[in-house]
Amino acid sequence: MLADEPTLARLMHAMQQGDKAAANVLLSESGLWLERYFRRRVPPHHIDDLVQEVLIALHAKRATWDPSRPFLPWLAAIARYRWVDHLRRSYRQQAGELFDDSASTDSEEDVVLARVSLDRLFAHLPARQAEAIELVKIGGLSIEEASRASGQSESLIKVNIHRGLKKLAALVEKAE
Amino acid sequence: MSDTPARAALIASLVDNTAPVRRVHPAEGAALIALATLAAALGMIALFDFWRGIISGEASPFFWITNGLLLLLGAASTAALVAGALPRVGARPNAPAWTLAMLGVLPLAALIQIAKAPDIHVHTGLADPHSWHCLWSALGAAVVVGAAAVLFLRHGAPVAISRQAWLTGLAAGSLGSLAFGMTCPLDGIAHLGIWHVAPVPLAALAARLIVPPLIRW
Numbered sequence: 001m002l003a004d005e006p007t008l009a010r011l012m013h014a015m016q017q018g019d020k021a022a023a024n025v026l027l028s029e030s031g032l033w034l035e036r037y038f039r040r041r042v043p044p045h046h047i048d049d050l051v052q053e054v055l056i057a058l059h060a061k062r063a064t065w066d067p068s069r070p071f072l073p074w075l076a077a078i079a080r081y082r083w084v085d086h087l088r089r090s091y092r093q094q095a096g097e098l099f100d101d102s103a104s105t106d107s108e109e110d111v112v113l114a115r116v117s118l119d120r121l122f123a124h125l126p127a128r129q130a131e132a133i134e135l136v137k138i139g140g141l142s143i144e145e146a147s148r149a150s151g152q153s154e155s156l157i158k159v160n161i162h163r164g165l166k167k168l169a170a171l172v173e174k175a176e
Numbered sequence: 177m178s179d180t181p182a183r184a185a186l187i188a189s190l191v192d193n194t195a196p197v198r199r200v201h202p203a204e205g206a207a208l209i210a211l212a213t214l215a216a217a218l219g220m221i222a223l224f225d226f227w228r229g230i231i232s233g234e235a236s237p238f239f240w241i242t243n244g245l246l247l248l249l250g251a252a253s254t255a256a257l258v259a260g261a262l263p264r265v266g267a268r269p270n271a272p273a274w275t276l277a278m279l280g281v282l283p284l285a286a287l288i289q290i291a292k293a294p295d296i297h298v299h300t301g302l303a304d305p306h307s308w309h310c311l312w313s314a315l316g317a318a319v320v321v322g323a324a325a326v327l328f329l330r331h332g333a334p335v336a337i338s339r340q341a342w343l344t345g346l347a348a349g350s351l352g353s354l355a356f357g358m359t360c361p362l363d364g365i366a367h368l369g370i371w372h373v374a375p376v377p378l379a380a381l382a383a384r385l386i387v388p389p390l391i392r393w
Contacts, residue, residue, distance in 0.1 A: 018196035027187045052186050059190040061333040061393075063197040064262045077263035081335040 003029045009071040016062055027055055030075060037079050042086065050086060054079050088169055121168050129164030132157045137165075205258035205328035209347060212324030213250070216317035217355035224313070224359040239363040242282055242372055246354040249275040249376065253347035257325060260340050261332030268339070272346055279350075279373060286369025307371040310360055314375040318352025322383060329391040337388045345383025349376035 014022035135146035
């Protein structure tokens with residue numbers, strides 16, 4: 001069972017004062033909380049990496065928690081910041097692959113990652129951008145195949161994927 | 177999923193490095209920015225001399241309105257900036273946007289004055305060296321204030337990087353212009369409304385481009 005907010009806040013306060021036992025419990029409990037937080041946001045094999053990133057950030061930035069405020073919203077803000085950073089890195093990697101014309105050689109893992117990261121946000125995109133991303137980044141078609149399947153020119157497919165992914169990253173970053 | 181071996185090792189290492197920390201207080205950030213503004217103002221006065229018309233009562237109402245609004249925008253931006261240096265979720269203050277809108281009335285009034293009554297304003301042209309001097313000096317003072325803001329943000333943990341960059345620019349531009357304003361004897365609306373307000377959007381745009389990589393963590 002996860003520790004409750006007042007317990008976590010007490011542990012964090014003790015950790016700020018250098019209490020190592022409290023730090024041990026807090027980091028372990030926060031790890032469990034973060035697992036649940038990321039479970040609905042990233043593919044399973046990325047969860048542990050993100051949890052560890054946030055735990056490092058929690059430790060490095062522990063001086064920025066105000067004991068008069070609740071702990072979990074503070075942790076959630078850091079988790080969200082790291083998640084957006086993760087999406088931005090994914091976007092840059094995918095955009096780089098796109099303009100290297102290597103999109104058709106995406107591994108299955110990349111395709112799954114793209115679907116999990118982007119699927120929930122597709123409703124916010126114009127239909128042609130969503131279609132281009134769906135065909136190339138999720139369906140695994142090449143630019144040429146996607147162009148034939150959608151009736152969009154190859155340049156338009158590239159532009160729509162680029163703009164669509166950029167918009168998705170911006171949407172996630174703005175979302176509270 | 178429970179603690180993986182890698183995570184357990186990481187936690188052990190973090191616990192080992194746990195030592196008491198001094199908390200980051202937003203009030204200290206506000207004090208740092210206020211001190212930087214004071215230092216910038218003293219620097220400007222040392223370079224260009226204090227305008228004695230401010231204390232002799234010679235300064236026009238436009239002088240007080242312009243610098244008062246710059247002070248308000250600087251205070252609102254600073255308050256939002258130092259609050260945003262700590263990770264948090266939820267509503268964010270929009271006072272900076274409202275005070276910026278209030279300040280935006282001044283250039284509008286200045287442009288109307290210049291268009292309809294150009295004869296009574298002597299320092300309005302783009303070729304006027306006094307006006308460019310005001311702009312560059314205010315931006316110079318803004319760099320001092322902006323550096324203090326960035327220093328504090330690096331000490332904290334901002335999670336809305338773009339917003340913090342805009343706020344840094346707004347605070348730096350408004351407080352920098354206010355700091356220089358203590359030395360400028362040109363107190364007509366046509367001069368103040370353009371040349372003392374222009375540093376604000378310019379600093380905001382510059383900060384939006386320059387600050388994010390400096391405060392990302």
